[in-house]
Amino acid sequence: MKDYKLLTPGPLTTTDSVKQAMLFDRCTWDDDYKQITQKIRQQLLALAAASPGAYTAVLLQGSGSFGVEAVLTTCIGREDTCLIITNGAYGQRMVKMAEYLGLHYIVCQVPYGQPADAATVRLLLEANDAITHVAMVHCETTTGILNPLQEMADLAKAYGKTFIVDAMSSFGGLEIPVQEWKIDYLISSANKCIQGVPGFCFVLARTEALAGCRGQARSLCLDLYDQWQCMEKDGKWRYTSPTHVVAAFSRALDELAAEGGVSARNRRYRENNKLLREKLKSLGFAPYIAEESQSPIITTFLFPYSDFDFNRFYHYVKERGFVLYPGKLTDADTFRIGNIGEIYRQDISLLGDIIEEYMRAEHHEHN
Numbered sequence: 001m002k003d004y005k006l007l008t009p010g011p012l013t014t015t016d017s018v019k020q021a022m023l024f025d026r027c028t029w030d031d032d033y034k035q036i037t038q039k040i041r042q043q044l045l046a047l048a049a050a051s052p053g054a055y056t057a058v059l060l061q062g063s064g065s066f067g068v069e070a071v072l073t074t075c076i077g078r079e080d081t082c083l084i085i086t087n088g089a090y091g092q093r094m095v096k097m098a099e100y101l102g103l104h105y106i107v108c109q110v111p112y113g114q115p116a117d118a119a120t121v122r123l124l125l126e127a128n129d130a131i132t133h134v135a136m137v138h139c140e141t142t143t144g145i146l147n148p149l150q151e152m153a154d155l156a157k158a159y160g161k162t163f164i165v166d167a168m169s170s171f172g173g174l175e176i177p178v179q180e181w182k183i184d185y186l187i188s189s190a191n192k193c194i195q196g197v198p199g200f201c202f203v204l205a206r207t208e209a210l211a212g213c214r215g216q217a218r219s220l221c222l223d224l225y226d227q228w229q230c231m232e233k234d235g236k237w238r239y240t241s242p243t244h245v246v247a248a249f250s251r252a253l254d255e256l257a258a259e260g261g262v263s264a265r266n267r268r269y270r271e272n273n274k275l276l277r278e279k280l281k282s283l284g285f286a287p288y289i290a291e292e293s294q295s296p297i298i299t300t301f302l303f304p305y306s307d308f309d310f311n312r313f314y315h316y317v318k319e320r321g322f323v324l325y326p327g328k329l330t331d332a333d334t335f336r337i338g339n340i341g342e343i344y345r346q347d348i349s350l351l352g353d354i355i356e357e358y359m360r361a362e363h364h365e366h367n
């Protein structure tokens with residue numbers, strides 16, 4: 001098999017040094033290891049501009065969805081009602097979780113191509129006194145659309161609601177001052193913009209909010225409160241922790257700092273995303289999301305013509321060193337290109353050349 005770089009929204013391409021951090025087998029109850037966990041927790045709070053004390057970081061085994069479900073099951077009580085704002089598959093997944101968990105919930109369904117809209121949410125809050133929580137995805141990775149996070153958090157607070165955000169694919173790649181924006185729960189995972197490998201998720205929680213959730217979870221393994229209580233003591237994970245993944249993540253956090261923090265990483269992502277969209281536009285690929293709502297994380301492109309053979313295109317590009325991502329829309333033929341991870345300008349330029357070459361060859365066949 002030929003090596004390739006991932007142009008997907010996670011797992012993504014990591015540095016060699018992040019991978020090398022996994023080449024040692026660490027002991028879970030040894031102090032050195034527990035200190036790695038504690039350091040990660042502090043670094044995550046710092047990335048979110050949240051002060052320790054007011055906020056806490058809890059790491060949890062499992063992929064990102066486990067973190068979302070842990071928050072929903074731990075933090076939403078039997079008498080509570082959650083307003084779930086959705087404009088994509090990950091919002092839909094929250095709805096499905098709420099259904100499985102038997103939560104009271106109301107869905108605010110937004111068309112996939114549009115950002116969540118504050119006026120609509122305000123009307124729902126006005127009309128439903130029962131709502132206690134509001135949950136939304138920040139960057140909907142389904143399309144790459146960016147929802148207005150600060151605006152929604154403000155709105156939730158104005159109505160005295162607990163605010164939950166799935167910032168899986170944005171945290172670390174976009175500035176999210178969790179404390180200033182009064183976000184109660186933010187969920188993300190190891191293998192997105194912090195550029196670690198897959199294996200665990202994490203939650204940044206307003207301490208006072210989480211402290212009130214004791215005994216509320218309907219799942220033992222996903223009980224975020226219990227996980228927090230154990231980890232808070234000295235950094236020990238409740239149940240076996242993914243030691244290699246944690247070591248890689250710690251290394252990835254140090255590398256994020258060395259790059260210049262979230263603002264520098266955001267700049268790299270934005271510039272690469274801009275270059276990608278410009279290049280593809282010149283080759284006949286129109287983006288699905290309007291520029292003002294487009295995230296710098298992943299872009300959805302419409303097929304350039306109706307009989308475009310994505311499978312063939314995918315393999316052509318893969319053989320030349322890059323893996324793309326299929327689309328996830330039911331109403332339009334699309335594919336996606338992620339630009340997070342260890343990806344630089346020269347990668348995007350090279351990808352542009354490969355796609356140009358493909359389109360030229362296709363054009364010859366078409367005529």
Ligand SMILES: *Cc1c(COP(=O)(O)O)cnc(C)c1O
Nearest residue numbers: 063064065090139141166168169
């Ligand atoms: C990646 C992602 C998730 C989590 O997916 P997992 O496959 O469980 O890691 C959730 N929400 C969003 C917006 C994502 O991008």
